[in-house]
Amino acid sequence: MGLAKHLHPEQPLYGLQARGLDGKTPLAGSVEEMTLDYIEHIRKIQPHGPYHLLGWSFGGSVAQSIAVELEKQGEKVPLLVIMDSTADYSMMGDVEVDEQDGSEQVEHLARFGSKDSTEDGWALWKRTMPIIINNKKLAKRFTPSVYSGDILFFRATIPQDENTPLVDSASWKPYTLGKVEVHDVECTHLEMDKPENIALIGGIVAAKIEGLLR
Numbered sequence: 001m002g003l004a005k006h007l008h009p010e011q012p013l014y015g016l017q018a019r020g021l022d023g024k025t026p027l028a029g030s031v032e033e034m035t036l037d038y039i040e041h042i043r044k045i046q047p048h049g050p051y052h053l054l055g056w057s058f059g060g061s062v063a064q065s066i067a068v069e070l071e072k073q074g075e076k077v078p079l080l081v082i083m084d085s086t087a088d089y090s091m092m093g094d095v096e097v098d099e100q101d102g103s104e105q106v107e108h109l110a111r112f113g114s115k116d117s118t119e120d121g122w123a124l125w126k127r128t129m130p131i132i133i134n135n136k137k138l139a140k141r142f143t144p145s146v147y148s149g150d151i152l153f154f155r156a157t158i159p160q161d162e163n164t165p166l167v168d169s170a171s172w173k174p175y176t177l178g179k180v181e182v183h184d185v186e187c188t189h190l191e192m193d194k195p196e197n198i199a200l201i202g203g204i205v206a207a208k209i210e211g212l213l214r
Helices: 031-045 058-072 103-116 121-140 169-175 195-213
Strands: 052-056 079-083 151-156 180-185
Touching: 031 058, 031 121, 052 058, 052 195, 058 079, 058 121, 079 195, 151 169, 151 195, 169 180, 180 195
Parallel strands: 052 079, 079 151, 151 180
Antiparallel strands: none
């Protein structure tokens, strides 16, 4: 929602909703399954490319996987934007999410709940927690394939906590034939959607899209 404010008024922007967020649909069984599911939704809106893709955190891995699969299907993906996502989750520890200690996630989700939902941060956390747990399991089993283009990468520069290292953008170099263009954002991982940070990100993304359309 915040990103849309910084793109050209005539630039379409669509968000993909994770399975399970409605409390009814089954969770994805793999990143590959999620990729094909999202592509089906994408092509209902836009049957053919070019496509510009953006993903944040685990969504960055999914966006890159979508880009790879669309290229296999003969489509063009001239812009792939990854926001603070690693290509290698193999070193991630055991999947543990404390239902009662999600204060950072709750604060993050409350930024959406206050404007775009009748639910507060805690209610949104209860609904998203099973998806987060599942995504972490899927991420640990996933190895990216190679995307042919460049990656526009936004990196948070402030650690989320003392036990969480900063994301290494170089992890994506083996998985792209192009270059990884890195832009630092002075915030934590969960603060990338705050107005001042999304304004920075949105401005750079808008300029990239404009350059591709010339």
